[in-house]
Amino acid sequence: MNLVLDAIAWILDPTNWEGVGGIPQRLWEHLWISAVILLIAAAIALPVGVLVGHTGRGREAAVTVSGALRALPTLGVLSLFALWLGIGLRAPIPALVILAIPPLLAGAYAGIESIDRRIVDAARAMGMNERQIVGKVEVPLGLPIIVGGIRSATLQIIATATLAAYVADFGLGRFIFSGLKTRDYAEMLGGSILVIVLALVVDGAFALTQRLVVPAGVRATRFTELRSRPARPRAAVG
Template structure:
């Protein structure tokens, strides 16, 4: 408990909120790394996931690749890439892109696969091209699950981006490594708390976005289905014609 209070005191200390190593600067670096990694991973994974979800082909391969990438130890990949490209941001960005791809890929093809095929067939029967079906039918309907994949990937990136400080002097992870090295555990715990706070804020914003992108027609249909659904099964209510007979 004393260590936690010490960490809070470290965060509240005005000294730690100024200078090139201050908390605002480290927050900005953490967000920058997260944004860059997310954009690169999205450019790679989302188009592939959309194609798989639209055509229904290659899903098994995508699942196998995603599972393999998830099994890779991020610190091990970071170390290997760091030995290959050297010290700097390149190594953590490559490692984090590998970590983010599975969630984005799964969110993209799951969002498209969850759409009722009768809706897609109806759009095709109206003369819509495949590109129009993807952009005007499948993408709007599959956007909530796609954003869910972005949300999961963002949380993984922002939490694991602390490892960027392992090979580069950036991000909130610097507080963790520096605190452990100097045995200043209040600083290490304070850095961890800051990472948790940032992750919760980003998760809340993406959760709100995920809720807002649901098409109005889908929300209205869901509400109508809930209102019209009977509260008890027919077997419990009984059959009115037979009730009262002995």
């Protein structure tokens, strides 16, 4: 308990919020590198996932690749890239992109596959081409699940981006590694608490976004179903 109080005192210490290497700078660095990693991974995984979900081709390969990438040890991949590319941000960005691809890929093809095929057939019968079906039917309807995949990937990135400080003087992970090196456990735990709070705030924002992206027609249908559902089961007669 004393260690937790010391960590909170370290966070609230005004000197840790000033100057180079202060909490605001490290927080901005952590957000920046997380956003860059998410954008690169999304640019790779989302189009592939949507294509797999739309065509149904390559699903086994996507599942296999996604499972294999999830099994990779984060620190091992980061160390491998650090030996290859050297110290600095060149190593953690590609390493963390690889680890962020699985949830994005899984969310994209799961979101498209979750759509009732009768809806897609109806859109095709109305004369829509495949690009219009993907852009105007499948992606809007599958967006809540796709955003769920982005949400999962973002939380994983924020958590593992602390390891960027292992090979670069960057992000909130710097407090953790610096505290470990100097045995300043208040700083070490304080850095961990900052990462947890950041992850919770971002997760709350994505949870709200996930609700907002549900199409209005789907929300109205769900509301109608809930209103028409009996409050309690009726007794069987006969």
